[in-house]
Amino acid sequence: MKVHQMIGELLYSESMLVKKGNILFIKTNGPSSAVWGELTSTCSGEKGISGTVIWGATRDINFVSENNYPVFAKETIPNAGNALGLGKVNIPIKISETPEIIIKNGDFIFGDKSGVVHVPQELFL
Numbered sequence: 001m002k003v004h005q006m007i008g009e010l011l012y013s014e015s016m017l018v019k020k021g022n023i024l025f026i027k028t029n030g031p032s033s034a035v036w037g038e039l040t041s042t043c044s045g046e047k048g049i050s051g052t053v054i055w056g057a058t059r060d061i062n063f064v065s066e067n068n069y070p071v072f073a074k075e076t077i078p079n080a081g082n083a084l085g086l087g088k089v090n091i092p093i094k095i096s097e098t099p100e101i102i103i104k105n106g107d108f109i110f111g112d113k114s115g116v117v118h119v120p121q122e123l124f125l
Helices: 038-046 061-066
Strands: 023-028 034-036 051-058 071-076 093-096 101-103 108-112 115-119
Touching: 023 034, 023 093, 034 038, 034 071, 038 051, 038 061, 051 108
Parallel strands: 023 051, 034 051, 051 071
Antiparallel strands: 093 101, 108 115
């Protein structure tokens, strides 16, 4: 998923695009505002999503760090973005130019307290 400011209603709609067992990878653009926090972590955990990686910011860090739902983000800030509902889902996400790193559906993501590792799916083919 790539979002401009905020996730919108992806986790709350009946036709939820993120399925049980998936890892949600979010890249934000624009001014720094948190797109993830307590409510989205709680909802995602209840729906069986395995974790969230944010190429951007999260908030509510006390809850997020103590909750059983894994969240990894580049930064933490207190302010939330506007719920604009903008963004695209199920698209390749370029997070680096040099070296070129593109996150794609089906890639493997592993994370712990030390950080996150991305393994492209084609390495296993």
